[in-house]
Amino acid sequence: MLIRTHTCGQLRDAHVGQTVRLNGWVNAYRDHGRLIFIDMRDRTGVSQVVFDPETGAGAAVMEAADRLRNEDVIAAEGTVRVRIGGENPKLATGKVEVVCTKLEVLNKTENPPFLPEDPGAGGKLPNEELRLKHRYIDLRRPRMQQILGVRHKVYQSTRRYFDENGFLEIETPILYKSTPEGAREFLVPSRHLPGNWFALPQSPQLFKQILMVAGVDRYMQICRCFRDEDPRADRQAEFTQVDLEMSFVCRERVMEMMEGFVRRLWKDVAGVDVPAIQRMGYREAMERFGIDRPDTRYGLEIADISEVAARSEVGFFKEALAKGADLPRFNSGRGVVKAIRVPGGAERLTRKITDGYNEFVRGFGAGGCAVVKVNAAGELETGIARLLQSVKAGVVTALGLKPGDTVLFVADVYSTCTKALGELRQAVARDMGLVPRPGAEGGPWNFLIVVDFPMFERDKETGRWIAMHHPFTAPRDDQAEAFVNADPSDAVTIESIVSAGYDIVVNGQEIAGGSIRIHAPRVQSKVFQLLGMTPEQAKEKFSFLLEALSYGAPPHGGIAFGLDRLVMNFVGTGNIRDVIAFPKTQIGQDLMTGAPGPVTEEQLREVHARALVPPRA
RNA sequence: GGGGCGGUAGCUCAAUUGGUUAGAGUACCGGACUGUCGAUCCGGUGGUUGCGGGUUCGAGUCCCGUCCGCCUCGCCA
Numbered sequence: 001m002l003i004r005t006h007t008c009g010q011l012r013d014a015h016v017g018q019t020v021r022l023n024g025w026v027n028a029y030r031d032h033g034r035l036i037f038i039d040m041r042d043r044t045g046v047s048q049v050v051f052d053p054e055t056g057a058g059a060a061v062m063e064a065a066d067r068l069r070n071e072d073v074i075a076a077e078g079t080v081r082v083r084i085g086g087e088n089p090k091l092a093t094g095k096v097e098v099v100c101t102k103l104e105v106l107n108k109t110e111n112p113p114f115l116p117e118d119p120g121a122g123g124k125l126p127n128e129e130l131r132l133k134h135r136y137i138d139l140r141r142p143r144m145q146q147i148l149g150v151r152h153k154v155y156q157s158t159r160r161y162f163d164e165n166g167f168l169e170i171e172t173p174i175l176y177k178s179t180p181e182g183a184r185e186f187l188v189p190s191r192h193l194p195g196n197w198f199a200l201p202q203s204p205q206l207f208k209q210i211l212m213v214a215g216v217d218r219y220m221q222i223c224r225c226f227r228d229e230d231p232r233a234d235r236q237a238e239f240t241q242v243d244l245e246m247s248f249v250c251r252e253r254v255m256e257m258m259e260g261f262v263r264r265l266w267k268d269v270a271g272v273d274v275p276a277i278q279r280m281g282y283r284e285a286m287e288r289f290g291i292d293r294p295d296t297r298y299g300l301e302i303a304d305i306s307e308v309a310a311r312s313e314v315g316f317f318k319e320a321l322a323k324g325a326d327l328p329r330f331n332s333g334r335g336v337v338k339a340i341r342v343p344g345g346a347e348r349l350t351r352k353i354t355d356g357y358n359e360f361v362r363g364f365g366a367g368g369c370a371v372v373k374v375n376a377a378g379e380l381e382t383g384i385a386r387l388l389q390s391v392k393a394g395v396v397t398a399l400g401l402k403p404g405d406t407v408l409f410v411a412d413v414y415s416t417c418t419k420a421l422g423e424l425r426q427a428v429a430r431d432m433g434l435v436p437r438p439g440a441e442g443g444p445w446n447f448l449i450v451v452d453f454p455m456f457e458r459d460k461e462t463g464r465w466i467a468m469h470h471p472f473t474a475p476r477d478d479q480a481e482a483f484v485n486a487d488p489s490d491a492v493t494i495e496s497i498v499s500a501g502y503d504i505v506v507n508g509q510e511i512a513g514g515s516i517r518i519h520a521p522r523v524q525s526k527v528f529q530l531l532g533m534t535p536e537q538a539k540e541k542f543s544f545l546l547e548a549l550s551y552g553a554p555p556h557g558g559i560a561f562g563l564d565r566l567v568m569n570f571v572g573t574g575n576i577r578d579v580i581a582f583p584k585t586q587i588g589q590d591l592m593t594g595a596p597g598p599v600t601e602e603q604l605r606e607v608h609a610r611a612l613v614p615p616r617a
Numbered sequence: 618g619g620g621g622c623g624g625u626a627g628c629u630c631a632a633u634u635g636g637u638u639a640g641a642g643u644a645c646c647g648g649a650c651u652g653u654c655g656a657u658c659c660g661g662u663g664g665u666u667g668c669g670g671g672u673u674c675g676a677g678u679c680c681c682g683u684c685c686g687c688c689u690c691g692c693c694a
Binding site: 120205 | 623628644656657684688693
């Protein structure tokens with residue numbers, strides 16, 4: 001075999017005159033009869049190889065070259081020279097070409113179902129189903145190779161940073177114990193213990209805490225996590241986290257460490273200097289932006305106008321405000337009226353668009369979205385304008401209205417109203433063209449750390465308390481006493497306790513979340529009690545953790561970054577499948593390997609399991 | 618589990634109100650061609666219109682079911 005001396009993306013005019021050998025795929029062929037051009041591709045780039053009988057290509061070489069087709073795997077030997085036909089500015093190697101004297105066809109290809117080409121202007125990729133089935137071809141595309149490279153850089157930068165900061169990389173089990181809190185789990189039957197099952201970890205949470213008890217002090221891992229829930233464009237059942245945990249730290253120290261990591265990563269991978277990251281409380285985020293991961297690159301903040309709305313003649317305002325009127329102001333069940341002022345919306349947001357908003361907020365459980373426009377004379381128009389007339393001055397002042405504005409109103413209980421407007425705000429920002437493209441295209445990266453989350457929220461169906469982050473999250477230092485002493489039936493107090501948790505948000509997307517953990521058994525027991533677990537149940541589920549905590553657990557805390565989402569940001573895609581080498585579809589299938597697939601009766605017997613339904617064909 | 622969009626040649630798409638033999642570009646096959654780089658020119662092969670049923674004289678088109686892909690709500694401690 002003619003083993004390569006250079007890669008296909010390497011040749012420059014400095015190589016002119018050298019004899020080189022290239023290995024790669026036929027990216028394109030242009031056959032002029034007695035003159036043939038082949039573009040050879042490997043992951044580094046493309047080089048043009050010329051076959052010309054007058055410059056050393058014998059009859060056999062010409063004949064073989066004539067038969068080359070896209071995606072054949074070849075080796076070519078020849079001399080580098082400046083291109084006779086002029087430079088091709090589209091290629092990094094475009095100044096030179098290889099005049100081929102020897103050609104070896106390493107492997108002919110079947111006619112491929114599609115060619116691994118990035119879509120040019122107006123071009124389209126073959127549909128994703130086909131590309132997933134033949135992932136090995138799709139991954140040959142320069143874009144996919146680039147993404148694999150960026151992901152590699154993220155791994156390397158991550159390991160360097162945490163190594164420099166004294167973290168030990170430690171692997172934790174993939175065959176794990178089922179912890180029925182949280183996401184649905186993937187199960188694996190045990191052969192040795194009939195009737196018993198492993199679960200694949202939703203995260204290494206408990207192991208990393210136990211590593212702290214074990215004196216590891218600083219742990220990190222780039223680990224696979226599994227959650228058997230329906231995917232989204234940015235979610236996959238099997239995904240990767242940068243997981244870390246630190247001992248003898250307060251919340252501030254962990255946030256410093258993770259901020260340092262973000263700064264290093266963005267510098268290494270994107271060449272961006274990240275400024276000091278702003279902090280924002282959960283309550284403030286929800287009030288101003290209606291979401292716990294606000295995108296603060298644009299305004300469109302949400303205003304609570306309940307007070308003035310109560311004096312209006314709008315029936316559904318009053319109806320909403322009557323709900324839970326006796327509850328504290330931020331209680332999820334209290335009725336409120338909120339609005340977003342959209343500067344310039346009167347012109348850009350057409351009736352068709354705002355009708356869409358009405359449907360949009362209904363999707364989040366709100367009754368609808370009222371729309372009022374401010375005309376050039378400063379008068380309110382359309383929708384409920386007439387019913388607001390009596391409180392017009394109050395509305396104008398509360399929202400700072402100006403001519404040309406559109407105002408979007410939602411009235412409902414606090415949780416629904418906030419959620420609906422938080423989602424609507426993002427949709428409006430897109431429609432108004434307010435969302436910059438991040439990163440290389442020039443838009444800013446907008447980082448935010450959100451803190452002071454509530455410890456608990458109500459389960460929407462059962463009304464029971466559930467942990468907002470997870471049941472091992474500690475209350476904020478100054479809240480610990482109040483928490484331990486709180487009466488479990490005192491809902492107002494329970495709801496007011498905030499945790500020592502923190503999320504990192506970039507451009508409105510959560511990329512990391514963590515907390516200081518509970519290291520005191522009495523605090524942990526209190527959490528379990530609130531979650532409705534008896535001491536016996538808690539022991540049954542988490543005895544190993546409780547036991548570990550009782551044998552000298554240091555104060556500790558940590559965080560986990562969603563690595564796939566980090567890579568998505570760096571490469572500018574909204575599709576998580578783009579950044580995973582072998583991703584799964586919406587129903588969790590791997591279209592290339594055909595997983596999941598049936599197993600034999602014998603295999604089932606060995607693990608003491610039986611199928612309730614036959615495998616689907 | 619709910620809602621939406623889609624599935625026609627290997628690929629990307631078209632096909633008027635339900636109406637002639639389902640077309641085009643590209644890929645592939647054959648031929649021509651000495652400077653291309655989306656090579657060009659000539660010719661050709663290629664179809665269970667995802668699958669199953671129904672309505673109709675007649676279905677790619679309408680109806681029902683189903684499978685698959687994507688987006689999304691729920692879900693994701």
